[in-house]
Amino acid sequence: MPLISQLPTPQIRQTGNGSYLIGDTHEHAGLNRDATTSIMAKLAARGVRIYPHLKNANIVRAWGALRVMTPDGFPLYESSRAYPGAYNINCHSGISLAAFHAEELAQALLHDRLSHEFREFSSVRFSKIN
Structure with missing residues (x-):
């Protein structure tokens, strides 16, 4: 059964098989879609703050992607x-x-x-x- 977070967030969620997805960065990286260790560390720290039991979890995979944003941030x-x-x-x-x-x-x-x-x-x- 999924654990319920005390801090509601769409940036970290538990999947049906029990693993967790963590994501949520807003970087001006141009066309660079690399996943950096510094960003992964920040995301992991936030994940542990929300779900303390993740402190000993292992990262299974990481990826980066481009998140398209207009200059004013609106659709x-x-x-x-x-x-x-x-x-x-x-x-x-x-x-x-x-x-x-x-x-x-x-x-x-x-x-x-x-x-x-x-x-x-x-x-x-x-x-x-x-």
């Missing part, structure tokens, strides 16, 4: 001008925006209203950033 929702019916949907936080994506955004895509209902999330806003 990018845009209809293609060149290809009607094609859309550019980019966001960093698919987990926290999942309910929104399943409802309002999905309806806007279904009825081709994205450019009208979500214009503040188009790429036009980047021309205003200094």
Whole structure:
């Protein structure tokens, strides 16, 4: 049975087989997707703080990935001008925006209203950033 954390967090979770997944870094690393030992140490320390029984656990595998983020940190929702019916949907936080994506955004895509209902999330806003 999974142990319940005293600190709720989506960045560390126990899987069905009992292992743990720990992740959550926000680094400006360009296109470098390496997993560094310094970052893994920080993640491990946070994991032990949340789940003290992990202090003697072994790391089984580690990996790095690119986490796409717009310059302002907000999602990018845009209809293609060149290809009607094609859309550019980019966001960093698919987990926290999942309910929104399943409802309002999905309806806007279904009825081709994205450019009208979500214009503040188009790429036009980047021309205003200094």
